[in-house]
Every structure is written in C-alpha cells, then in structure tokens.
Amino acid sequence: MKLFTNLFNEIDSSTKTNIKVEALVHYFQLVSEEDILYAIALLIGNRPRRPVKTSQLKLWAAEMSHIPSWLFDDCYYIAGDLAETITLLLKEHPSSHNESLHDVIKALQQTALLSDEEKKNVITNYWQRFTGNELFVFNKLITGNFRMGVSKQLVVKALAKFLQSDETKIAHQLMGKWNPAEETLATLFSDDITADKHYQPYPFYLAYPLEDDIHTLGDINDWILEAKLDGIRGQIIYRANELYVWSRGEDLLTDKFPEFEKLKNSLPAGTVIDGEIIPFKDNRFLSFNELQTRIGRKNITTKILTEVPVVMVCFDLLEWNGEDIRHQPLSYRRELLENVVKNFNENKILILSQSLHFDKWNEAANYRINARQYGTEGLMLKQKNSPYETGRKRGNWWKWKTGPMTIDGVLLYAQSGHGRRANLFTDYTFAVWDEQKKLLPFTKAYSGLTDKEIIEMDNWIKRNTIEKFGPVRSVKPYHVFEIAFEGIAESTRHKSGVALRFPRILRWRKDKHAEEANTVEELRSLLKNNNHE
C-alpha cells in the first residue's frame, strides 16, 4: 500500500504526462505481479465491488470521531468526497503495517461473507493503522470511487513501455471487465487474444469535435457523412457461439438487450459490429429518455421490450469471419457491413447507418444547422480510407454537432458546491415565467461560469438571500443566465413539464432584467419544434 500511495502522490502532484508515465513504469518495476494486476485494474476503472455500504461507513466514521451523524453529513457536504471526509475526521495514527495493495484488496473482498460487526472490525482496524495519504487511498478503495489522475491511454502507454509491447495491442488486451484475481501478466497480455478471450471487444474509435472550418477537410467526396444519433454506442460481438453486447463504457450489456440474442441465428462466427443502440418503434426513433428509463430497470420485462424496443444503427464492421479488419479502409469495411445488414440480419434488428449525400460542404452545413428537425444531433464525418483507430484521435473522424438550444432563465435558488467549489454557491436552479407571471423552476445547471464570475455571484447570493432551506438558499429574482442544452423531452417528474439534456450555463446575461427572461410557453415550444415525428 505504501508504494501504491507513493504512486498516487506522484501522479496527484503532477500535471505532466511524461512524469506520470515514468511514475507508473517505476511502480510496475518495483511491485509484485499481483500488485501490478490489481493496480492496472484500479487505474483503468475496473474497480472491485464495494465491500461495505456507504451508510455503514458513515456510521462507523462518525462513531470513531465522536460526532453525531448530522454533523458527519455536513462535513461530507463541504468536503464533497466521502473518502476525504472520513480521512479528515479520523485522528492521525502512526502508520503500522506493511500490507501490499493486493493484500488489502483481497482482505476487503473477503469481508463480503462477514457479518456487519465483523466487517466493522476489519474496516476500523485499517482506519487505526493507516494515516495521511495512505488512509485517503484506502478510503478511496472502500468507497468505490477510486480515481487517480491518469487516463486509460496513459496507463496503456506506461504498460507498453514496461512490457516493451505495442500500445494498440495493450489497449485491446485491457478491454472489458477482467478480474485481476484470475489473471497473470501472461494471460492478460496474451498474444492470441481472439482465441483466448472471445468475449473481448475492440477499443472504440472516438471522434473529436470539429474545431476548424469545414472547408479545411478538402474534397467532400473523400468523406463519408452520417447522421449523428443519440443512443448508446456499443459493439455486438458474435464469436464461438456466444453473443456479447458491450457499451463504450466497457459495460457488458448483453442481458439488458435480449433482442440482439436472435442474431446468433443469422450472423456468421467471428463478427464484430460497431454502432449506436437506439430505441426504435413503429418505424421511428424514440427519445433517449426512454432508453435511459429502460436501462435503469432491474428486470427487462416483456412489457418494456414491447414498449421500448431497440435496434442497432450499424456504422462499422471491425471483425469479419474471425479476421480483424480494422486496418482496412472504411469504404471497404462499410461494403462488408452493408452485406451483413442485408443478408445476416435476423428480425431486422440491425439498421444501416445511411451515408448522406451532399454535393458541397455548404449543403452539409445546412443539414447540420437544422439537424434537430431530422431527429439527429448533427453529422459524423469520416475519411473514406480511414482505418479503425484506437481511442480518441484527431484527423480521420470528426463529430460535427449542431448548436445547442438555448433559453434565458432567472436564477432562483443556489446551493454551495462540492469539492473544488466547496464554500462557494455554484449550483444554481433557474426559472422561467409562467402564465400567472410567476417563476417556474425548470432546470439546474452547474458549469459554465469562470472562477471570477463564480466568486462575484457567490458574494451577491450571500447578500441577497431571501430564505435558507438547509444548504439551499432562495435569492432575489434578479440575474438572468442563458442556459444551453442538447435535448428536451416531456417529463411528468418536473414541475415545468420538461426535462433537459446536458443543461449548462452559456453566459451571464448582465444586459437583461429578470422580467426579460423567457416564458414557460417559449420553453414548451422548443419541445414541439425540436422533436421530429
């Protein structure tokens, strides 16, 4: 744990990638094989199950620091992070142990079978032995939100260096949810990956948003343009008589989407399709909201399956007849894909992502501006001869999203932030005017202001509070903000009748008075105009 904590400190105190990579390589060289495997799993987000409930941790930590639970909650609210709160509350003890990372994780995993009282003993025992940053790292492990300032790409880089291997290969070998307890370096980084691990997806190729002028991309005929749809990016894998559905977040979603199971009857062995999983019924796409509700359900009932059925809109083919074809040009892969969708498509559950034809970039630009009318988020631009790359890369693929919708809202409630913004009022609730000239809250938004603006706003809020409800304050209706959002859907859970997708503050409209903010009618008209039939 000490070496792992040192690694954490080094990574935490640096913003330079080469220092982080060096620190990782150095760590891999120092520790045992088991520790390396557990560390990789942690670093790339392949976290162990939480050994105890958060509510229990809170209870024990409050008890150990001799404070009531309401005070614990207040502290948690300010620190914004459970692991940090517990670390700050527990008095410092001299550190006395020499357990390694995998010792600790294994011990934690074994608590699953223990009684609550025994679990408490294990945890509080550790609390007495760890101190400072080590205590913090330990608490991060037990609260299950361990995150170290390294991206997966960085870990891949360090491993490639350490194992003297190739980054693309390592990225592929790390895909999916593997269990460090069941792997060795040899099995995890085995060369023959498709044979040994037929369930493993390929690393997704992700596009950057287009920043430059569209004309810098050259001849439009060198590009394949597709509608950008709002669903769940995923891979369908059919190998060795098994079908798997993976999400971009590397969650195995096979059980969530039983409708794809039928593809077993039609797809040839060794097929991997990349696409977007979208709710689709009576020949039209449903809103993302409905897909979200479906994902949230524990059990997939027949009712859900008939109410919100899904399809995959396919845009790439990564493996065909058991052969990795990612290095082939996109035009070639698409040709094969068209064949798959046409001839191996049980129940028509696969839909081909149409390539859109425009003669000029200006026509494409027009489509993008009006994308919402077509029920899309804009365009995906892909070079015809591009290979299927690994991770987020510039150059061959771009996403070209349509602009967000906007509405002017009045600041009505403020709440102090967490973590980076503890002690500052940063979480705002905005309202629009209703028919009775009353303010109707319609959304919360956090990000979007500069640190300077946040401090200015914070000062104003403290001086213009009307009422306090716990951590929330209602303020004088005065300031107007332009709120941007990506989608709008009907909602019975919200007073305003709408739910926004990705709302954020676009700018502070100091030029506007509260009376000049938008109305609920204007908000609802956005709902009508921006949801295609």
Place this chain on the structure above:
Amino acid sequence: MITFTDKGIYCKQGNFYIDPWKPVEKALITHAHSDHARYGSKQYLCHKFTVPVLRLRLGEIDVQAIEYGEKLYINNVQVSFHPAGHIIGSAQIRLEYKGEVWVISGDYKLSNDLLSTPYECIKCHHFITESTFGLPIYQFQNPQFIYNDINHWWRTNASEGYNTIVLGYALGKSQTILHSLDKSVGNIYLHGAVANINDSLGRVGFHFPGKRVSEENNKLKIERAFISAPPSALNTTWLKKFQPYRIAMCSGWMALRGARRRYGVDKGFVLSDHCDWQQLNDAVAGTGAEDIYVTHGYETPFVKWLKEKFGLRAHEVKTFYSNEESGEDL
C-alpha cells in the same frame, strides 16, 4: 448590552460599534483585516499595533490607540482589549457593564504562530465567536510544523534550481511565514502588498526580512529565492520574472483537496490565522460563557453542535464579515 444591527455589532449603553460594516460615529476595531475595519467612521479605537496598518488602508483617520489589558470607560461601559492571537495587534474586545461581561473575539486562534501576541482566554457571560473553520474536518497542525515544511520545500526547490513563491494573505500570514524562514537558504523578495504592510508594522517595532520587488530592481537576477506574495498575485504576469518557480498557497482551506485543485498551485500548506474545530471548542469552553453568538463561517452546524453537545444557548448571527483566507484580497 449588545445588539446586532444592520450596521454591525452595537453597544447601546456605550453608543459605539465593534467592527461595523457601515460608517458610524465610534468604531472599536478588533483587527485591521478589511472586512473588520471598514472605511468611513468618524472615530476609531484599536490596539496600538493595529494603528499603522489601519492608517495604510483607511488613510487619514481619527484613531485612538490602546494597549492590551488597558481599561477604558465609554459611557460607563468598561472597555478593554485582549490578545486574540490572530495577527499582530488583533484583539478580543471585552465589555463590562453592571457586572455583565461580553467578549467580542473578532478573528482569533489559540495556536501560537510565534509572532502575534498569543490568545488569552477571557471569562465572560456572552461570547461572540467566528466559525470560519467550524467543522470537525478542519484539524490544523501546529504552525511550527508548517514553517518547517515550508523551509524544507524552499530548500528542495532551491537545490533543484527553482524559485519558491508562497502565497498568503498580505497582512498576517505573510509576516508569520517571513518571521520563521530559514534565511540561510537564499534571498527573500516581497510583493508590493506585503512590503507595504511590513513597512507599516516597522513603525511599531516589527521588522521582517525581504526586499521589495519594484520597478527599479526589476532587472534583478532572482534565483533560488523565496518570494512572499498575496493570493491575488496568482495567475498574474507579475510572477513571470521568477521563472522557473514552484508556487504554494498557505491557507486553512488547503486542508481540502478540492480547494487545492481550485487554485492550481504546486503545493498547499495548511496554515491558518483562524481556529480549527478543536480550538473553537476549547475557546468556547474556556470562556465559561453560557450565551454564544456564532458569526461568519459554519454558523448553523456549530450552533447546533454547541446546543446539543454542551447545552449552551448558542445563537446564529448574520454579519458581513467574509474571510481573508478565501484568497480574494478584500
């Protein structure tokens, strides 16, 4: 004897205010931080060490100086100033009238920073306390450990060829740090805001190491040095001339990872001029007061705690004091 008005803490019997935030006839000032010492009052009364800084900030004012422990009568109210341990010249103000004793503590800390006159516990019936760090997540180490850490960091940076910039509030923290620096490591430079305060304090006998960085010595070659600057210097071009450098922030808020990240500095030293949770509890208990008035900070939880845990009559008081440790210069 005391009421909380929209101008500030008011003593009706004595007809004066303590740390008012609006102009009044007579203002008693606990210390010279600008949220406690505001412009526009006719007459000021403060500790003698506070006078020059008060003048520096408020200009030519009518100000009367007082010593710690000296007794004064204003309309039959006995007034005395006692060390608050917050910064040089900071005072708790004790008021007594017909056997009733109030202590208005302003900002204070119990730990010894080796520079300001250490906090003195004053028995009273009514105690007004701040609550800047009034949550149990705030547990500060003794300042002397932090000075060691700062010296050690400076030494490391210097040996690696870096300048060391340490940000701390210009009045208070900068002086305590300068006072405890290991001058053998290298040269010490001051931001103008810090140098101005140091010059003022020089007039009441406090002297600090360090040279002002000004237009004249702009071309100076500054290497492996220590630079003391206020938090407002962060992200300004003023820092450029010290490249290569490492930069740290000194504040109680540095106890939180989030705050450290917010400033984007290389290091955060948890060094505060305020009480941590334990000190606040000790202070309240030490006064023996039964009525506690909690101002700026975590008023709500601290009041609830004092009521529940100790059965005290604790009250939340809304004031316009902010706190200098939040990093903005006031």
